Amino acid sequence: MRTVLVLSALLAAGTAAIAGPVSPVSYDYPWCVYGGELGISGDCSYQTREQCLASASGRSNVICKENRRLLFQQQNMQPPRTPRSR
Numbered sequence: 001m002r003t004v005l006v007l008s009a010l011l012a013a014g015t016a017a018i019a020g021p022v023s024p025v026s027y028d029y030p031w032c033v034y035g036g037e038l039g040i041s042g043d044c045s046y047q048t049r050e051q052c053l054a055s056a057s058g059r060s061n062v063i064c065k066e067n068r069r070l071l072f073q074q075q076n077m078q079p080p081r082t083p084r085s086r
Contacts, residue, residue, distance in 0.1 A: 028070050035062040044069070 031052035032044035036059060044067045046052040052064040 028067055030067050030070055031064060032067045033059075033062050033064055036060060038062065 029044050029047050031046035031049055032042040033046070033052055033056045034040075034042035043055070046055065046064075049064065056062045056064045
């Protein structure tokens with residue numbers, strides 16, 4: 001019985017090692033911290049500007065801005081404007 005438990009534990013550990021780490025669910029929140037070690041994509045895990053500013057506070061070479069991906073999506077979702085006739 002003990003051998004079976006050891007083998008099943010080894011099998012589970014090997015499977016987890018092969019599968020790799022589980023990636024967290026990613027959300028595109030409206031506010032991001034950009035710059036520094038965060039790279040071009042930034043850290044977009046802030047629902048409010050205040051949360052973003054609090055996270056950026058005390059960190060060097062970072063800024064808090066609106067999420068570029070969401071702005072781009074909103075821009076593409078709007079219907080094209082039709083010219084008005086006079």
